[in-house]
Amino acid sequence: MVYSNKRKLSIQHMLFLFFIFTITLNTEAAPRKLTVTGGKEVVQSIAIPAFEWMGNGNGPNVDIAYVLNSDIGRSGLLDPIPPSDFKSTPSFGGAVRFATWRTIGADYLVLGRIKTFGAKGYSIEYELFDIYNGDTIISDTVEVESADYLRTACHLISDIIYENLLGRKGPFYTRIAYVGITENFAQKIDFKKQYQLYIADYDGENRQPILTSYSPIMSPVWSPDMKKVAYVSFEKRKSRIYVQNVETRQRRQIMGFRGINGSPSWSPQGDKLAIVLSKDGNPEIYIVDLHSNDMIRLTHSLGIDTEPVWTPDGRNIIFTSDRGGSPQIYSKPTKGGKAKRLTFSGNYNSNPAISPDGSLLTFVHRDSNRNYKIGLLNLHTESFKTLSHGPMDESPTFSPNGDIIIFSSKRKNRMVLKSVSRNGEAEKDLNLSGFMTQPDWGSYER
Secondary structure (H helix, E strand, O other): OEEEEEEEEEEEOOOOOEEEEEEEEEEEOOOOOOOOOOOOOOOEEEEOOOOEEOOOOOOOOOOHHHHHHHHHHOOOOEEEOOHHHOOOOOOOOOOOOHHHHHHOOOOEEEEEEEEEEOOOEEEEEEEEEEOOOOEEEEEEEEEEOOHHHHHHHHHHHHHHHHHHHHOOOOOOOOEEEEEEEOOOOOOOOOOOOOEEEEEEEOOOOOOEEEEEEOOOEEEEEEOOOOOEEEEEEOHHHOOEEEEEEOOOOOEEEEEOOOOOEEEEEEOOOOOEEEEEEOOOOOOEEEEEEOOOOOEEEOOOOOOOEEEEEEOOOOOEEEEEEOOOOOOEEEEEEOOOOOOEEOOOOOOOEEEEEEOOOOOEEEEEEEOOOOOEEEEEEEOOOOOEEEOOOOOEEEEEEEOOOOOEEEEEEEEOOEEEEEEEEOOOOOEEEOOOOOEEEEEEEOOOOO
16 A cells, blocks of 8 residues: 655754755555564665765765665664675666665665755655565655755654664654763863763764863753753762753752762653762662652662662662672662662673663673673563673663664773664764763653
């Protein structure tokens, strides 16, 4: 069954500026899903040649095909074929030689072209083909009002391709928050360095600082409605927890007790924060109501309890504790009760993050060689595996569809951001310069 639908999308971008996409779709009614016997998803190949430029001069400075390949290649389920393997240079709108693409192992093919639109805008036309069935899955046009939004348009196209091939919403038209620090920063608290809290596209591009400080900034985390970021700042050499509006830049101090004020985590409804305080002695986890300012203490142990994360249903908080002698991950009901240990592989597991559907837990796992890697635990089957290569990986955060994890990783004398698919098939850098750490991947815009 084929349908045709024309609609306009008004999309809010990083600086809350608006632009318009006009999309024409010609697609099958039911998205495809890549599976084999037993329901296990497998990696299939996709070819995305350079998009043809139909205007005068050199065209825009955004390589559409490069961004699409970069996005889709992070999935671990769709593997872009290198252009050097292509046996022909296809043209958009021409006859597709499906047999030729089969010889290089392509399962899917994307062809496209770009031309001017209006005074300063661009029109991107593209088609997605099923090589083995020899049919067209998508025929689509995206129009943007200026070159500033071309990368965002690419992320939207990647999402459309992703959803049609994998049967679930794509994660690329989304944003992250992270901390940037002056190049060559030594891994210790240094009040002479410059720190910046950035919000950016999921791949770190189009970044904008919302806070600049000569005091450390830590633990940024998006609110569920994507309007605010909570974080820890060490202004005046004292840790305080703030909530900042990303549009107005106005902020509010939430906590500033003596000692540790750290690790904020939003409740699913955005009305509470789980935080870590040491005001009563050991670092313990508290829950603060952001409307009434009422606060309850959740944990009571002789060890260190830290790094709280809410489960998607709001019923439990997952956290790191050394109450058993070494850092492990536990879960405790928000209304009180006994803590349950979740991790048993190895003697060091910390820094948890839970998938949006609540089925998977990612965290930092130290292996037998003392390498710190990103681990993944299925909370239903209790199966565990490591995803990244280490040796010093930290701060994992799930994409809003749970398919990809972004984390920070040590490279020589600096930290960089990387992504890894949840099946472990694709570990890739975010191609950014500088020292970057503590990413948080926001939810879908509401």
